[in-house]
Amino acid sequence: MRRRHFIGLGVGGAMLLSAPARAQPAKTYRLGYLALLPGEDKSLAKPLLQRLDELGYHRGVNMILDYRSAEGRAERLPQLAAELVRTAPDLVIAGFGTLAPKAAMAASSKIPVVFTSVGDPIGAGLISSLSQPGGNATGLSGQASDITAKRLQLLEDLIPGKNLIAVLGNPDTPYTALALRQVKTAAATMGQPLVVFEARTAEQLPTAIEAVISSGATSLLLLEDPVLLGAKQQTIQLVTKARLPAIYGARDYVEAGGLISYGPDQRQMSRRAAEYVDKILKGASPANLPVEQPTTFELIVNLKTAKDLGLEIPATLLARADEVIE
Template identity: 25%
Template sequence: MKNNASILNKKQSFLQQIFMSPMVLCILMMILLPAVTTECSDAKYKILALQHQVFGSYTAAYKGFLKGLDDSDIRGMVSVENYNAEKNMAILEGKIKDIKEKNSFDLLFTMGTQSTKKASDIIQNIPIVFTVVGSPVNSGIISNWKSSGSNVTGIATPNQVLKGITQIYELSKFTKIGITYLKGSPSHEAVLSQIKAMCKKNGIKFIYDGFSLTKGNGDSLSNDEIRFNLKKSLDTVLPQVDAMYVQASGTYEKNFYLFRNAFKKHQTPSFGDPIYIKKGIIVGIGVNDYAFGQQAAEYAVKILKGTPPSALPMDTGTKFSILVNLEAAQMVQLDPLLLMPIMNSADAIYQKITE
């Protein structure tokens, strides 16, 4: 019995040595999670995915990016790390400076305006591919959609929000539209000016109200202060409009229950970025972040193989989604028949508010 136990222990020890070895672990990671972060010493390319906060659009884009790499011909040759600064801009800037100094990554994949702007301002020695940037021109990231003339490129759609609002207008013919926006946000303020022009052209009444996320001295507002300002802004706009558009924002996503409560209180139909479709907007219309992440991966592969970022145009994001939530419509007593033209064009129809 003792001999059998000794033999068994030796076999277990031998198997542990094999399967816990770094090389075997790397191979297993490549097989089971081929596009997820690995520390394989034999990875040919190293990519850092960079974001300044947790946000549904970034999550979708990152998943799409990993899938795009997994579907490419460099599958298993790439190590991808993800860094989230958790809204701390000082930490984000420090991380980017450290990346520049160490120069240990072959490419940066940036998600959102904040991380992309910081990275492009500081780093010129590493290629950068971005997505989920509402207005890269207005943000000062690029000046020419066809070529940045630098180490930066990405996947975006010029005037993407305006295109979505125009589609909804053509289907529903609203006469008064409202938004609340974040003052100081390049993408939100770009959308504001675009909607103003669109409403003026079509004779639509446009009601808007904005607030900042910071105090006069630059300090961030508390969560309670942000929620107070958001609720006040919604109660200012919603009584005056027959449709409300909700822009993409991590702050809005985190506090979407305030939007939902206000829509119900004022019985106002809503539409906006698709990330809110499960949270309580009636129509989600906008870019498909997952698909944009996949396209960003295609650009990353081309760059890693030698194509200069400046040779890749940035206005190539074309995949739009139209989603409908029937419970959200019922919440504001909107006649489902009025949604039929939109539902006929929808990619998916949701029955419930689930988040």
């Protein structure tokens, strides 16, 4: 049941306006797409390609797209990035997360790179600043300063009282390191007790969830990165078995059976990334195109999962939801 759907994206000091559909470009462009996660060509890449089509770039007509996926194996990214560079693309699109754009930039400092969703592009060393990236890469960041505080508040709305909340993430990623600092600051301000657990690989998830249960935490906040997102089905199964209410940043988890998510609309971000591609192909420099950060978010609730957990979702929270899955 769709309640409402909107997203706005702010820029560090500037805003890129959505470009109207244009006449088909005369030149044939060659683009590379580098993905870490399996199946990005059937998920995040689809809205990007749809938007490119609307802008006049048609596969097999005036656009060649070389797609490479590491299928979740990060160690394959450098080789795949080198393969893409050898095709002499006009631009490389980097899929979800930080590792794909890092590999693309390491393979070439001259070919423009557009990243579709990086949690902390400054901390990852991809750009100099949001307003002036300064190198050959720019794009979309999925991080906002107050998002973790809002997720904590949503968990408190679900389970009233200052109950212990577990936070689970991969500390090796820049996004998680930044988000963890923010969630600790927010928890201190709210007087919310936290306990933090780590999972660097999918294989570490069962042990981490067992530790969460043993801690006595009544709910879980997951700080997803590409590694953990690639293991979302396993995560959902473990959390469901533990009967642990959990909040996620990506709607994919809720669609897979998770309880609730709050975060940017990744599909809309992918469409915005296509507009960066269009601007760069038409002569803009990535060094001067500000990186966008989200300013509005979508709240997705899975009522079936809530029922299975024996959890009643407050009416006020349901009224705020952008989408309710029944």
